[in-house]
Amino acid sequence: MSHRRRLDPLLALAGGLALWIGAACFSERAAGPAAGPAECRVPVALIDSTHVLVAIRDFAFHADSIRIPVGAIVTWVNCEDPGTEPHTTTSDAALWDSPDLAPGERFSRAFTVAGVYPYHCTPHPFMHGKIVVQ
Numbered sequence: 627m628s629h630r631r632r633l634d635p636l637l638a639l640a641g642g643l644a645l646w647i648g649a650a651c652f653s654e655r656a657a658g659p660a661a662g663p664a665e666c667r668v669p670v671a672l673i674d675s676t677h678v679l680v681a682i683r684d685f686a687f688h689a690d691s692i693r694i695p696v697g698a699i700v701t702w703v704n705c706e707d708p709g710t711e712p713h714t715t716t717s718d719a720a721l722w723d724s725p726d727l728a729p730g731e732r733f734s735r736a737f738t739v740a741g742v743y744p745y746h747c748t749p750h751p752f753m754h755g756k757i758v759v760q
């Protein structure tokens with residue numbers, strides 16, 4: 627698994643713990659609209675080496691900076707409590723722009739070209755994140 631070795635060591639470290647938490651978040655979402663915020667209180671969930679979860683929680687992206695291999699998919703999940711204002715994930719360079727994501731909703735994008743991809747939340751410009759694809 628050569629692509630796994632390219633991952634940031636910190637990400638790899640978090641991966642083991644985050645794996646089942648991320649899976650729980652996803653399966654719960656699949657079962658109904660009541661996403662469990664407790665399951666979402668994880669900095670980053672590495673579902674596998676090519677699919678990474680970024681949780682949106684407390685008006686911030688967790689983790690706000692991630693490093694992924696070329697071809698990986700990033701899924702942002704709004705893990706705020708029900709009733710919280712929606713968020714977006716919006717590329718600073720207008721490469722992608724999610725619709726408003728209510729708590730429990732998610733948005734995915736594949737990153738097929740190496741580079742640095744800063745993004746923000748449109749309703750809350752103080753919310754910033756960065757995807758490093760290498």
Ligand SMILES: [Cu+2]
Nearest residue numbers: 713714747750
């Ligand atoms: Cu926001």
